[in-house]
Amino acid sequence: MARDISVNCEICGTTLPLERAKEVLFERDQNSYHVMDLCPTCLDDVLQRSESVNDTNGMRQQAAALVRMPGNEIPAGASSGAQKGS
Numbered sequence: 001m002a003r004d005i006s007v008n009c010e011i012c013g014t015t016l017p018l019e020r021a022k023e024v025l026f027e028r029d030q031n032s033y034h035v036m037d038l039c040p041t042c043l044d045d046v047l048q049r050s051e052s053v054n055d056t057n058g059m060r061q062q063a064a065a066l067v068r069m070p071g072n073e074i075p076a077g078a079s080s081g082a083q084k085g086s
């Protein structure tokens with residue numbers, strides 16, 4: 001099996017290699033997180049709007065980001081089904 005795993009950024013839908021994506025855990029409440037894979041561009045945007053960012057262990061990546069957004073908001077895009085045609 002090849003190791004070239006690719007993922008889709010869950011905000012903009014860009015396909016990128018797993019090692020370039022960042023696993024981000026969005027805090028919903030104390031024990032609940034929403035995990036998203038983000039491309040560097042969307043990660044930047046999220047980090048700028050976040051209230052706090054911490055390093056954490058992700059599901060797949062050892063260095064995932066634990067992000068708290070204002071109001072524990074989860075960025076739109078993932079489960080809202082806003083998918084652009086590739």
Ligand SMILES: [Zn+2]
Binds near residue numbers: 009012040
């Ligand atoms: Zn993106």
